[in-house]
Amino acid sequence: MLTIGFNAKQASSLIAKANAATKNKALMALARLLREHVEPLQADNARDLERARAAGLAEPMVDRLKLTPAAIETCAQGCEQLAAMPDIIGEIVGMKQVPSGIRVGQMRVPIGVFGMIYESRPNVTIEAASLSIKSGNACILRGGSEAIESNKALAKLVRKALVEVGLPENAVQLVPTTDRDAVGQLITMSQFVDVIIPRGGKGLIERISAEATMPVIKHLDGNCHTYVDDPCDLDLALKVTDNAKTQKYSPCNATESLLVARGVAGDFLPRIGAVFAAKGVEMRGCPDSLRLLATVAPATLLKEATEADWSEEYLAPVISVKVVAGVDEAIAHINQYSSHHTDAILTNDHRHAQQFLREVDSASVMVNTSTRFADGFEYGLGAEIGISTDKFHARGPVGVEGLTSLKYIVLGEGEVRG
Amino acid sequence: MLTIGFNAKQASSLIAKANAATKNKALMALARLLREHVEPLQADNARDLERARAAGLAEPMVDRLKLTPAAIETCAQGCEQLAAMPDIIGEIVGMKQVPSGIRVGQMRVPIGVFGMIYESRPNVTIEAASLSIKSGNACILRGGSEAIESNKALAKLVRKALVEVGLPENAVQLVPTTDRDAVGQLITMSQFVDVIIPRGGKGLIERISAEATMPVIKHLDGNCHTYVDDPCDLDLALKVTDNAKTQKYSPCNATESLLVARGVAGDFLPRIGAVFAAKGVEMRGCPDSLRLLATVAPATLLKEATEADWSEEYLAPVISVKVVAGVDEAIAHINQYSSHHTDAILTNDHRHAQQFLREVDSASVMVNTSTRFADGFEYGLGAEIGISTDKFHARGPVGVEGLTSLKYIVLGEGEVRG
Numbered sequence: 001m002l003t004i005g006f007n008a009k010q011a012s013s014l015i016a017k018a019n020a021a022t023k024n025k026a027l028m029a030l031a032r033l034l035r036e037h038v039e040p041l042q043a044d045n046a047r048d049l050e051r052a053r054a055a056g057l058a059e060p061m062v063d064r065l066k067l068t069p070a071a072i073e074t075c076a077q078g079c080e081q082l083a084a085m086p087d088i089i090g091e092i093v094g095m096k097q098v099p100s101g102i103r104v105g106q107m108r109v110p111i112g113v114f115g116m117i118y119e120s121r122p123n124v125t126i127e128a129a130s131l132s133i134k135s136g137n138a139c140i141l142r143g144g145s146e147a148i149e150s151n152k153a154l155a156k157l158v159r160k161a162l163v164e165v166g167l168p169e170n171a172v173q174l175v176p177t178t179d180r181d182a183v184g185q186l187i188t189m190s191q192f193v194d195v196i197i198p199r200g201g202k203g204l205i206e207r208i209s210a211e212a213t214m215p216v217i218k219h220l221d222g223n224c225h226t227y228v229d230d231p232c233d234l235d236l237a238l239k240v241t242d243n244a245k246t247q248k249y250s251p252c253n254a255t256e257s258l259l260v261a262r263g264v265a266g267d268f269l270p271r272i273g274a275v276f277a278a279k280g281v282e283m284r285g286c287p288d289s290l291r292l293l294a295t296v297a298p299a300t301l302l303k304e305a306t307e308a309d310w311s312e313e314y315l316a317p318v319i320s321v322k323v324v325a326g327v328d329e330a331i332a333h334i335n336q337y338s339s340h341h342t343d344a345i346l347t348n349d350h351r352h353a354q355q356f357l358r359e360v361d362s363a364s365v366m367v368n369t370s371t372r373f374a375d376g377f378e379y380g381l382g383a384e385i386g387i388s389t390d391k392f393h394a395r396g397p398v399g400v401e402g403l404t405s406l407k408y409i410v411l412g413e414g415e416v417r418g
Numbered sequence: 419m420l421t422i423g424f425n426a427k428q429a430s431s432l433i434a435k436a437n438a439a440t441k442n443k444a445l446m447a448l449a450r451l452l453r454e455h456v457e458p459l460q461a462d463n464a465r466d467l468e469r470a471r472a473a474g475l476a477e478p479m480v481d482r483l484k485l486t487p488a489a490i491e492t493c494a495q496g497c498e499q500l501a502a503m504p505d506i507i508g509e510i511v512g513m514k515q516v517p518s519g520i521r522v523g524q525m526r527v528p529i530g531v532f533g534m535i536y537e538s539r540p541n542v543t544i545e546a547a548s549l550s551i552k553s554g555n556a557c558i559l560r561g562g563s564e565a566i567e568s569n570k571a572l573a574k575l576v577r578k579a580l581v582e583v584g585l586p587e588n589a590v591q592l593v594p595t596t597d598r599d600a601v602g603q604l605i606t607m608s609q610f611v612d613v614i615i616p617r618g619g620k621g622l623i624e625r626i627s628a629e630a631t632m633p634v635i636k637h638l639d640g641n642c643h644t645y646v647d648d649p650c651d652l653d654l655a656l657k658v659t660d661n662a663k664t665q666k667y668s669p670c671n672a673t674e675s676l677l678v679a680r681g682v683a684g685d686f687l688p689r690i691g692a693v694f695a696a697k698g699v700e701m702r703g704c705p706d707s708l709r710l711l712a713t714v715a716p717a718t719l720l721k722e723a724t725e726a727d728w729s730e731e732y733l734a735p736v737i738s739v740k741v742v743a744g745v746d747e748a749i750a751h752i753n754q755y756s757s758h759h760t761d762a763i764l765t766n767d768h769r770h771a772q773q774f775l776r777e778v779d780s781a782s783v784m785v786n787t788s789t790r791f792a793d794g795f796e797y798g799l800g801a802e803i804g805i806s807t808d809k810f811h812a813r814g815p816v817g818v819e820g821l822t823s824l825k826y827i828v829l830g831e832g833e834v835r836g
């Protein structure tokens with residue numbers, strides 16, 4: 001691992017200097033290589049799938065491991081999209097002259113080396129590698145043992161693309177072992193690694209945050225709220241709340257908790273309750289909401305919410321529901337129970353919208369739209385390496401910019417300090 | 419400590435909402451209160467000074483504890499300057515419409531609660547408190563035991579100013595005890611404290627970084643370099659190098675290492691050597707530089723540099739000197755030995771200047787000016803809470819902006835994810 005770290009550090013100073021055209025050429029080469037290797041990639045992937053099935057992995061988990069031709073094409077298109085984006089490395093911001101006569105600004109530069117620890121889905125290997133190349137960083141990738149053959153095959157193509165354009169192949173390294181000690185070493189070699197990005201279950205992320213000796217860009221839970229305000233457009237609220245909860249149940253930006261202003265609850269809850277009931281979504285409500293929902297939903301889908309429900313990330317067809325007095329109570333409830341990922345207000349009141357935007361302390365705060373939009377692609381970042389629920393450095397979806405830092409640059413003409 | 423943490427968290431949500439006018443009024447009130455209390459502040463300060471002298475503290479250390487009328491006036495002026503600066507809280511950046519129709523941007527918000535741990539100089543209490551108010555954060559201040567009476571008196575005025583304008587007094591709390599356990603508690607209560615900012619000796623900062631459970635904005639050493647390039651204006655280089663090293667020896671942004679391109683070393687080193695010799699600055703050189711310096715400096719001021727010298731932060735009339743082949747070797751040497759604080763090139767070559775700016779991996783990179791300018795006031799930040807040698811979040815001098823984060827805000831009109 002120390003050799004991998006040393007090699008990454010060496011490669012990072014070379015790729016940091018690479019110009020935009022060279023980095024983009026590497027991304028285009030990678031897209032081409034992915035398309036040229038659909039069959040061999042699937043052969044390597046088949047070995048992972050076989051091993052997973054032999055180990056008795058559940059079929060949905062096996063599905064997440066699959067490198068289908070469509071998945072490979074999506075990876076290739078992602079590389080091309082990143083290549084087409086402007087390069088932000090070297091960008092200079094805020095340059096101004098100060099009273100002493102010196103000019104002071106900031107230049108955007110790569111962070112250096114990042115370590116990525118992730119589970120199952122092998123396409124993350126390509127997402128991380130391509131973002132690393134675009135942002136001028138070196139990276140060390142540590143994928144899950146269940147995808148080791150697929151990850152090795154993908155990393156080999158990445159390194160081939162780097163060499164093809166004259167960039168150091170060690171700018172992207174995959175830890176070739178599934179040995180658990182490797183993670184422990186990776187997260188403590190701060191002489192080589194500037195930041196760690198874990199993607200996976202809450203347990204993994206908590207352990208890595210606690211033990212890493214360098215900064216961690218982490219994403220814990222997504223307990224997202226949709227608050228239906230009074231006054232609001234109830235047709236809009238119905239459409240958006242339905243989408244936020246039921247378009248997909250497993251993503252971190254799906255709504256897990258619905259708050260409804262008392263003034264509209266009598267009209268709104270029976271309507272959304274009927275939608276949820278038709279889709280088999282279990283509703284865990286406060287007494288007031290249960291009373292209104294009982295008119296449209298079968299008793300089997302209704303439960304009294306416990307205190308724990310307000311903090312729960314279900315990732316399933318379950319939603320907690322609470323009637324609140326208005327925007328103040330909604331904001332207070334969200335700031336207490338939210339995981340600070342994404343929260344939305346649906347309202348027609350300008351002041352309520354502004355107050356919600358200002359006061360809700362979450363990475364993404366939304367007005368009149370679905371929490372499901374909290375995503376690097378949807379935000380126009382081109383790609384995302386993860387979603388940060390921290391306030392430090394990067395917050396919300398993290399794209400190329402989150403993998404850079406701003407250093408001060410100062411231009412003088414012989415000024416000295418008096 | 420838990421009560422202090424809980425109170426800070428409560429106060430933080432109130433001061434985060436405060437408008438610019440109210441925060442500025444608090445700063446103006448604090449400036450007035452400081453001026454009205456020069457005499458009682460000096461009386462409290464006298465008790466610290468007495469105790470320090472009785473404990474046998476060296477006179478330069480006692481000096482750093484002094485709250486002279488001039489020092490108090492400087493604090494008051496600092497508050498007024500901060501009040502006069504624009505408020506960046508609530509500023510919205512990068513708002514743009516993306517293909518789904520939603521508009522996505524980022525809003526600048528306070529981080530929440532920061533903890534500041536510092537030694538000796540009591541004026542840091544006012545600097546930290548005023549930056550905290552301006553940035554809409556709450557803070558918990560833990561000053562050194564040697565300044566406890568002065569810090570208590572200053573914190574009392576800060577809280578009086580907050581109450582006067584209707585802000586919560588707990589937005590600024592001083593830990594009232596000098597008990598060492600308090601620090602251990604402060605840096606582990608991440609449920610209340612979002613970031614820790616230590617200011618003090620390297621030992622203190624390393625211990626806090628290792629033990630804190632929340633992010634740390636830290637400043638380790640300042641091993642700053644000045645590189646005299648070929649070609650350059652030698653008169654400019656003489657003036658700037660002299661200033662960078664000798665204007666003051668103790669600041670972290672003083673130059674500790676001088677690199678000189680071989681092509682100009684024969685002309686430049688005897689000239690700067692004579693200046694250093696006249697000021698009693700010891701020169702620890704490579705063999706080539708010693709040969710040139712020996713023509714102008716007494717043998718008592720010349721020493722052969724050891725490997726350790728290239729990494730040393732002297733904070734004293736000592737400088738290491740090395741002749742290098744040119745800009746490539748200078749950059750490589752700096753990236754190996756610098757503490758990534760501040761490094762400068764003095765050059766007439768445009769390409770060398772650009773290469774140095776791009777490739778030197780330090781928080782501040784300068785062309786044709788003195789490393790002594792690396793400072794929040796000199797950069798126009800209004801005030802500084804510290805200088806970060808980290809790459810993560812804030813880098814270089816940290817002012818109001820370093821105490822904020824950007825959250826995403828999303829405005830829709832009923833869009834849903836497809």
